[in-house]
Amino acid sequence: MTRIKLSAAILLGLVILSIVSGAWIIGSCRDLQIRSIQVEEAWLAGDVEEAYRLACRLEEDWESFRRPAAVFLRSRELLEIDRITSRVRYRTASGGELQPELAELRHMLEQLRSSVIPRPETVL
Secondary structure, eight states: OHHHHHHHHHHHHHHHHHHHHHHHHHHHHHHHHHHHHHHHHHHHTTOHHHHHHHHHHHHHHHHHHHHHHHHHSOHHHHHHHHHHHHHHHHHHHHTOOOHHHHHHHHHHHHHHHHHTSOOHHHHO
16 A cells, blocks of 8 residues: 555656646746847847847846756757857847847747646646
């Protein structure tokens, strides 16, 4: 009977960890999407310095999210977003095509969000 209780406790712990980590990833991706919208709004308003500051903050927020998220997600899912966030900062400083990069970043974050929504097949 002890083994059954222990197994049930481990299973319950894994389910709870899955739900909590999924909610954390969803919230963090939403925050990063909002930050990318702020960068785009500042860029379109012509405030390049503010857009660059926000792009640097976006990259910092991504770095602080990526390290712990690598425990729960595959690194290949994070690698492309990592490249895009560094390009956003570069394109903001150099005056390159910023809007396609931000649109791609938001799309990749949305894909990441939708991939971790807790569903019975992803939890169990």
